[in-house]
Amino acid sequence: MSFGLPPLKVKPEHDDNGVKIQENTFGIRDPMIAGLGATRPKLGFVHPLEASEKNYHLNEEKLNLAMLRNVQGLHAPMKITMERKFASKVGRLPFLPSSNLQHDVLTGRYIDIGFEDILNTRDLCETAGQPHAVIERSLGLL
Amino acid sequence: MASALVPEIPVPGFSFENFQRNAFLAQKGFPAPKATKTGTTIVGIIYADGVILGADTRATENTVVSDKNCQKIHYLASNMYCCGAGTAADTEMTTQSVASQLELQRLHTGRTVPVETAATLLKRMLFRYQGHIGAALVLGGVDRTGPHIYCIYPHGSVDKLPYATMGSGSLAAMAVFEAGWKRDMNEEEGKKLVRDAIAAGIFNDLGSGSNVDLCVIRNTGPAQYLRTYEEANVKGKKQGSYRYALGTTAVLKQRVIPLEVESILVRPTEAFQPMDVEPQTSR
Numbered sequence: 431m432s433f434g435l436p437p438l439k440v441k442p443e444h445d446d447n448g449v450k451i452q453e454n455t456f457g458i459r460d461p462m463i464a465g466l467g468a469t470r471p472k473l474g475f476v477h478p479l480e481a482s483e484k485n486y487h488l489n490e491e492k493l494n495l496a497m498l499r500n501v502q503g504l505h506a507p508m509k510i511t512m513e514r515k516f517a518s519k520v521g522r523l524p525f526l527p528s529s530n531l532q533h534d535v536l537t538g539r540y541i542d543i544g545f546e547d548i549l550n551t552r553d554l555c556e557t558a559g560q561p562h563a564v565i566e567r568s569l570g571l572l
Numbered sequence: 573m574a575s576a577l578v579p580e581i582p583v584p585g586f587s588f589e590n591f592q593r594n595a596f597l598a599q600k601g602f603p604a605p606k607a608t609k610t611g612t613t614i615v616g617i618i619y620a621d622g623v624i625l626g627a628d629t630r631a632t633e634n635t636v637v638s639d640k641n642c643q644k645i646h647y648l649a650s651n652m653y654c655c656g657a658g659t660a661a662d663t664e665m666t667t668q669s670v671a672s673q674l675e676l677q678r679l680h681t682g683r684t685v686p687v688e689t690a691a692t693l694l695k696r697m698l699f700r701y702q703g704h705i706g707a708a709l710v711l712g713g714v715d716r717t718g719p720h721i722y723c724i725y726p727h728g729s730v731d732k733l734p735y736a737t738m739g740s741g742s743l744a745a746m747a748v749f750e751a752g753w754k755r756d757m758n759e760e761e762g763k764k765l766v767r768d769a770i771a772a773g774i775f776n777d778l779g780s781g782s783n784v785d786l787c788v789i790r791n792t793g794p795a796q797y798l799r800t801y802e803e804a805n806v807k808g809k810k811q812g813s814y815r816y817a818l819g820t821t822a823v824l825k826q827r828v829i830p831l832e833v834e835s836i837l838v839r840p841t842e843a844f845q846p847m848d849v850e851p852q853t854s855r
Contacts, residue, residue, distance in 0.1 A: 439702075465576050476592040479704060483586060486700065541680050543672045544697075546584040555581055563577035 436492045440482045525564040611779020613741030614655035616712040616721040619762035622790040623712040623719045626766035630781040652713025657739035659706040687713040687720040699728030708738045741773025741780040
C-alpha cells in the first residue's frame with residue numbers, strides 16, 4: 431500500500447527548480463548573457479550532502495504535507511500550500527532583500543535557529559545581481 | 573543557471589564551494605590539516621535522585637595531545653547537560669546550536685523543556701548531515717517525567733539507557749558499569765562509580781587522559797558542574813634543579829656597546845581626535 435511519501439534522504443535527481451535554461455539555435459546558452467564558460471555543463475554535485483542540503487526544507491515540507499494528506503485529506507495540504515505561496519510572493523521586487531517573516535512564521539522557522547542563520551547569511555553576501563537583469567530573468571525575458 | 577548579470581546568490585547555510593578544490597589539492601599532495609578530536613571517555617548514569625555525567629579532559633590531534641584540560645560536558649539547558657566525543661568543533665557547535673533552540677522552545681512554551689526534545693533535535697540535525705558532523709553525545713537530564721540518559725551516535729541513531737558510555741574509552745568504562753551499576757544508588761556511590769569508569773578510560777585508553785569532570789543533575793535543585801572533580805594524571809615534580817650556576821662557563825672576552833640616546837621627544841596625545849572622512853555630498 432503506497433502512502434505517497436517522498437524519500438527521507440533526498441536523491442540527487444530530485445532537484446527541479448522548474449526554470450528552463452534558455453538555449454539559442456546552436457543548443458548552447460548565449461555567451462553574451464551567460465558568459466563564456468556557460469557551455470560547459472555543470473559537473474553535478476561534488477559533495478554527497480550538496481544535493482540533500484539544497485532541497486532539505488522543500489523535502490521536509492513535502493513529507494509533512496504528504497502525511498497530512500493521508501490523515502486529513504487533500505484540502506489540508508492544499509490550504510497550507512496556498513498560504514505559503516501567498517507569503518512567498520510579498521510585494522517586493524526580486525532583487526530587493528526580504529526578511530520573509532510571514533513565510534517563516536507559517537513554516538515555523540521563526541522560533542528555530544540552525545546553521546542557515548549563522549553561516550553565509552544574506553547580509554554578508556558580496557555578490558548582487560544587476561536589478562534590471564534580475565527582473566528580466568524573473569519575468570522570463572532574459 | 574547563473575550569469576554575469578544575474579549571479580547565483582549563495583544559499584545560507586553550509587557552502588560546498590571549496591570541496592572540489594580541497595580534493596584536488598589533497599590529490600596533489602597537500603592534504604587538509606586534521607581536525608582536533610576528543611578521543612574520549614564520556615559516561616552517564618541514572619541514580620536515585622537524578623543523573624550523573626562524567627568525562628575526561630584530553631583533546632588530541634592524531635598522536636599529540638592538543639589540550640590537556642578541555643571541557644567535554646556542555647550546557648544545554650538548566651536541567652540537562654551533554655557530554656561530547658568525536659570532532660571537538662562539531663560537538664561544541666552542535667550543542668551550542670541545540671542549546672539555543674531549546675531556549676527558544678522554552679520561551680515559546682513557557683515550560684522546562686523535556687530531555688526528549690533535546691534528543692530529537694540532536695538526532696534530526698545529525699541525520700540531516702548524514703554523519704559528516706562527527707559528534708557522539710551522551711545527553712543526560714531531568715524533567716517532569718524523571719531522569720533520562722540518551723546516547724546519540726554521529727549518524728543520528730539514539731539509545732535510551734540507564735547507563736551509557738561513548739568515545740574511544742567506552743569499552744573500559746562500560747566494563748566498570750556492567751560490574752558495578754545497580755538501581756537506585758545514592759549520590760556518593762554514583763559519583764564513585766562514574767569516577768571509577770572515567771579512570772578506567774583514562775588509564776587504559778591512549779585517547780583519554782588528564783582529569784575527571786563530573787556533572788550531577790538532581791531531580792530538585794540546580795545542576796552541579798564539578799569541573800576537575802579529580803586530577804587523575806598529576807605531572808611529576810622535578811627532583812633536582814638542572815640550572816647551571818653563574819660562572820660555570822668562563823668568559824673569555826667582553827665588549828660593551830652602549831646605546832646612545834640621541835633625542836627625547838614627548839608628544840601629548842589629545843583625548844578626542846575626529847576621524848578624517850570625506851565631506852558627504854548631498855543627494
